[in-house]
Amino acid sequence: MSVLVGKDTRLCVQGITGKSGAFHTRNCMEYGTNVVAGITPARGGEMFDDKVPVFDTVHEAREQTGCNATMIFVPPEFAADAILEAADAGVELIVCITEGIPVMDMMRAKEMLRRSNSRLIGPNCPGIITPGACKIGIMPGYIHKPGHIGVVSRSGTLTYEAVWQLTSRGHGQSTCIGIGGDPIIGTTTLDAVQLFAADPDTHGIILIGEIGGTAEEEAAAWLKENCDKPVAGFIAGATAPPGRRMGHAGAIISGGQGTAGAKKDALRAAGIAVAETPSTIADTLLAVMK
């Protein structure tokens, strides 16, 4: 009825006693997420809001509460280590909200994750939500509605924009995954569309991308060969100045790929309906779902 998270999710929160960790944990609990543990080193034995036991390590939390997902709010300098700790403890799903993690740290963390059984979402992402069942992240819960459209996006507020368009037109979502905008991320656009393609309760997919990289092109190529579900896409950044982030060599690596135009062409070539403006994302999908 959804992908990755639902009513069976038992969440722990790494960095639960920090300011934003505490704030968003409360929001998730209010939404109905089953938060079973919190982690703050040297604070083990405390209770968070008289409801959630705090542990010193993820390993202890895993052993004593059986948590199967974690939400990370640890500051950027320690976040890659928090990801590795969760993976070593065997937590199946790791959602890292933290923004500003050094690329070298993520590069090593991603390499370690390849040798584990854990899946990472993020970092620098809004998180993942299965409306009406489980919210892991910082997205406003009320804009969502249970339903049958899967949403994957590299951008936070742009996802809210698309979700809100769907909800205001009466269409709910199976699961929405914010994969994050960093250069190195865990779950990719391709991974997410594969999950939606395999989920019988997802009847249509919205794919929101940005300029840079080749993630949308790879997802489009796979969808063309392997998925019959209707898909709509939007790519942000058609007017962004080129080459601001990386100098010459960066442009060489991306070659002709990575521009908004090239990405839209790749989506169209795969039979995906492309929204020309961000205000028509939901309508573009609904038009091809009829």
Added chain:
Amino acid sequence: MNIHEYQAKELLERFGVDTPRGHMASTAAEAEKNARELGTNSLVVKAQIHAGGRGKGTFTSGFQGGVHLCKTAGQARDFAAKMLGQTLVTHQTGPEGRLVNQVLVAESVEIEKEFYFAVLMDRATGAPVIVASREGGMDIEHVAETSPEKIIREAVDPAFGLQPYQTRKLARELGFAPSQMRAACKLFASLYRCFSALDCSMVEINPLVLTTGGKVLALDAKFSFDDNALFRHPEIVALRDVAEEDPREVAASKHHLSYIGLDGNIGCMVNGAGLAMATMDIIKHHGGSPANFLDVGGGASEEQVTEAFKILLSDPKVKAILVNIFGGIMKCDVIAHGVLNAVKALKLNIPLVVRLEGTNVEEGRKLLADSNLPIASASDLDDAAVQIVALAPKE
């Protein structure tokens, strides 16, 4: 963040990457002293600014060229005197040019052959990659376009780093003779260590040179650092030269706002990078032209909204402003207060369209409507873009 050539040279030397001998000077007397200490009659004096095209640039004083070869310490002194304290205009600086506060006085080496060599983070693989070419000293993008077969790529394993066999492979592919391999391999390995230890997103050596004496040297280097990792490199942060940066971008970063100036006349204030780009796109779609990218982030305060308005208004090209906020964590009434305060405090006298959606949207819209200030409210993103494009003067 960019750094000066002399600073790049010092970083490379610290990691054992050979560069031509030389030092920075900030006075003509210092330039003469540095030149004398080099003990050679083959010298070069180079103006230190972040922009490229220095050799072909012109000083506003009328003096030609920011890079000069000379033979004596006295000549080095004279060239330094003509560059220091002067403004150099190149094809990359724009007509306002850049003030030269330092020169590099170095040994001018005789070049046998030039190469291109870069280490950078490849986001497609999530790992570093080496990009190299025998076509050094040229515009590498042009080489990649016209003769892609001349570009060599070598992927680096993220867990193990650049291996010695890879440096040998690269040296041979670049055409170094067996007798030059040891020097080339040492430079490649040292450069990779530098890239990794300093959390770079790119180190580009262009050109890398083989001298007639058989030495392998990095003649000019360009560094890009991972901003996220600067917290653990105070020595790199200390190299920052804010005089070289767009003052609006400096002001924005001080208030944790992300700003990039563009050419249009519609100032934009948005929360979230993706939505900010999408807002620019929809303005363009309706025939307008955005003046900037400005992301106020996920939890902007009233004060940040005011600062954001100040930054937008400091651009004389801005003739209308669009605020687009999808409040999730951010509450729309808080944003509305911030907008109202800014409009009053800054006596805003250009058209303003505000589109609010999300948490407490009704309160936010009511605050704007009841304010009796000339603020147009938009019902959705499309409406916002149509309104602002109609209000902004045609370019």
